[in-house]
Amino acid sequence: MFDNGWDAGLDDPQLAAATHGDAPLIILAGAGTGKTRTLTARVASLIDRGVPPERILLLTFTRRAADDMLSRAAAMCTQPEAARRLQGGTFHAVAHQLVSRHTESLGLPAEMSVLDRADSVDAMDLLRHDHGLAGQDSRMPNPSALIDLYSRAVSTGTPARKLIATDFPWLETHTDAIVGLFRAYTTRKRERGLLDFDDLLLAWRSLLDDPVLGPELAGRYDHVLVDEYQDVNQTQVDIVLGLRPTGRGLTVVGDDAQAIYAFRGSDSNHLINLGAAFDDPTIISLERNFRSRQRLLDLANAVRPVAAGHRLQLHSRRDGGHRARLVRCHDAPAEARAIAEAVLAHAADGRRLRDQAVLMRTGHHSDLLEVELTARQIPYVKFGGLKFLEAAHVKDLVATLRVASNRVDEVAWYRLLRLHDGIGPARARELLPIVAAADLSGDWVADAVAAAPAMSRVSLASTLDGIGQARGRGRVADRAATCLAALRPLVVARYADSVARLGDLDRLVAAAALAPDLAAFVAELTLDPPASTSDLAGPPHLDDDYLVLSTVHSAKGLEWPIVHVMHLVDGAFPSDMALTSNDGLLEEQRLFYVAVTRAADELALYAPLRMPHHRFGRDDKHSFAQISRFIDDDAMKVMDVLDLVPVREVAAVAPRSARVRMPELDDLWA
Ligand SMILES: Nc1ncnc2c1ncn2[C@@H]1O[C@H](COP(=O)(O)OP(=O)(O)OP(=O)(O)O)[C@@H](O)[C@H]1O
Known part of the structure; x- marks a missing residue:
């Protein structure tokens, strides 16, 4: 029956999910159990069953996930050209497309x-x-x-x-x-015409609520598939229910133990409660993990948070290998050395650097490690932390592109004006009514220049002329290049390292040139920012070998044969910001679960037993650190321990493994 490849190698529950009919389907999938593979197979199976590809909508949390799944599904089914017709993207990107098409109904200006x-x-x-x-x-x-x-x-x-x-x-x-x-x-x-991320979702929800437009928009799809449902917020739930009010044709996939976006308003209870919204939901649990060796899953099962959630017990047919290892180090510099040495030891055993990743709770945790890696000439790429789009020069270009597409975008103008010497926030506010006026009349450039301080006039005149020219350019490539030409002198004057920054901006303009529409390109860039310019140019060259450093948030959904997780001490992981709230701690525990489930073959958790008092402190004050509370007695039972510290110190800092605790004393110093 299945000769097209999409069913190849699926296990029974995966196959049941892929071939399920139209009743609402909830797939509860533990880490590494093949969520992506199952959703992809389901899309391919729907097409082979005769569902027109353009009537299938796949909603994901990153653009890359949607692109990957849709192109793979199309390749697996009997209609390879379906990739172009399948609908999909992030919630926000799909919302943006819809809102752009319905600006009039929503009472918004045409430029957004x-x-x-x-x-x-x-x-x-x-x-x-x-x-x-x-x-x-x-x-x-x-x-x-x-x-x-x-x-x-x-x-x-x-x-x-x-x-x-x-x-x-x-x-x-x-x-x-x-x-x-x-x-x-x-x-x-x-x-x-300024919409923040929430506005986009709210606008989509309003369109679906509209008695005329709503049924028409929902009626465009026969099937809606939602990935990572544990990370949706209430507005997204309303959108999903607006698209599939009875649940027919709805598939959601999620793992409540991997919900890590509560700080953005997400709530894993939406996944837990979804079944109650429908009469006849089918629930399929995926518990066979295809990624990791059983010995590593023993730890994953021991630390999986169970609060109010679904009890999934992961199992694997991959035996052998080592148990997960806890490496106790003297202090943070010793931890950095231990990780670098372990990375090199694996490389000496024939592993590529790219087979390894170092994961951390927060981007700056790897400061010392990066020094160590550089000293040992170990190439690395870092994901997470500061996003490419947050870099000042990139935001400067985005602001320029935005005023070229939406002339009344006063927020972008506010940034752009302040790039000129002599124009601070107060002056910029005075100039806004001229440059971002809704009804431009007369010579607005001359008016703005006359109102600017004398020292800014020459450069402001040149920027405003450049933007005026850019708006007149029809082709996206010309418009983007003209914007960069207008910005270039400001970047040179403002940043000491302007050559490198202009290199980034050239690559961004080259990427914009390939887009059919500049405003949509800028919106997409804002909604799903690349981590670096190399992201714009596709994956790095295959010959490049480098170690990956990543925050756990950015590692979600990824896997490596060998994973090192660092800074496993209370205050770092869990983060000290979360120590005072139960919800915060639960979120940290889910984050820890995501971290330990990224490894296929080997997993090492590093705990530096002394931590500096201040990240940037000039003194070298340290205090003993408590091994992360997530590594409790149950976890210790399925781990090996490697001590790189004198026994005396270990005894001083590891009371959590003691059989009898004295909580009333411990709590005084917590
Ligand atoms: N039926 C299968 N047979 C063999 N390998 C599989 C099968 N299903 C999934 N895999 C492999 O298992 C690994 C995990 O799959 P996938 O990334 O889809 O899992 P996931 O559920 O999204 O994981 P996570 O939630 O942890 O990110 C991948 O390497 C994938 O190729």
Whole structure:
């Protein structure tokens, strides 16, 4: 029956999921159990069953995941040309496409820009002056705190007044001003075609709620498949239910133990509760892990968080190999040396560097390790931490491209204006009504230049001329190149290392040139930012061999034969920010579970038993560190221990493995 390849090698539950009919399907899949493979096979099987590819929608959390799955599914089925017709992408990217097509119905201007968090902070900064919320007083909420409050209200659907009273009481004296500011902020964004990430999802949900448009939009699809459902927020749940109100044709895949985005408003309970929304859901659990050796899964099963979730017990047919190993090191420099030496030892055994990854809770944890790797000439690539799009020069170009596509994008103008010597925030605010006016009249360039300080006039005139020319260019490639030409002198004047930065910008403009539409390119870049310029150019050359350093968040969904996880001490992993809240700790535990399930063959967890007091401190004060609370007695039973420290120190810092604990004493120093 199945001679097209998509069923090849699937185990029974995977095959059942791939060939399931139209009733709502919930696939609960543990780590490494082949979620991606199963979803891909299901898409291919749907096409072979006769579902037109354009009536299948696949929603994922990264663009790359959607592209990979759709192209693989198309290659596996009998219609290889289906790849072009299949619909898919991230929730936000699909929302952006839809919203761009329905701007009129939504009362939005035709030209739109997408705001990331930093842009939203700028937008709030611009408006708070009009609401008496700017000033030197330290009790005044800063724009970043205001955006946090605003997003929390939106993502949880809680009125701002209530939220201030319960969660932000120190802002209570400003309640009226804040509520007024938020009202103005919402109106202003709408007028200027500025949409933040939440707005995109809310707009999609509103379109689906509309009695005329909603059924038409939902009726475009026969099947909607959602990956990583444990990471959806309430608005995304509403969108999914709006697309498939009865659940017919809905497939979701998720693992509640891998939910790691609560800080963005996600809630793994949505996966746990979904079944109750339908009459006849089919639930399939995938528990056979195809990635890791059983000895490593013994640890994964021991540390898998079970709070309120589904009990999955992973098993593998891959025997042999070593148990997971806990490596206790004297301090952080010793940990860095131990990791570098282990990496080299595996390389000497014939492993490529690319077969290994070092994972960390937070990007800066690898500071010392990077020094060590550089000294030993071990090439590495780092993922996570500062994103490429957060680099100042990249944001400068994105702002330039945005004003060339949406002339009234005052947030982008605000950034661009401040790149000119002599124009600070106050001057920029004065110039905005001229350059970002909704109804341009007369010679706006001359007016803006005349209003600018004398020292800025020459460069401002040249930037504004350049942008005017860019807007007149029809081809995307010409428009992007003209924008960069306008920005180039500002980058040279502003950044000491401008040559390297301009190299990045050239690559970005080259990538833009391939896009059919500049505004869509910029929106996509903002919604799913590349980690580096090499991401824009596709994967690095195959001959390159390098070690991967990655935050656990960025390692989600990936796998390596050998994985080293560092800084496994309380305060680092779990992060000290999470130590005071139960929800925070649970999220850290899920993050730990993601980390330990990335390894196929070997897993080493490193714990430096002394940590410096201050990351950038000038002194060398250290204190004893407690081995991560996630490595508890059950975990220790399935691990080997390697001590790179004197026995005396181990005894001092490892009471968690003691059979009898004295919590009342321990807790005093927690
Ligand atoms: N039926 C199968 N036969 C052989 N290998 C498989 C099978 N299904 C999945 N695999 C392999 O198992 C590994 C894990 O699969 P995949 O990445 O799809 O898992 P996942 O459930 O998305 O994992 P995670 O949630 O941990 O990221 C991959 O190397 C994949 O090729």
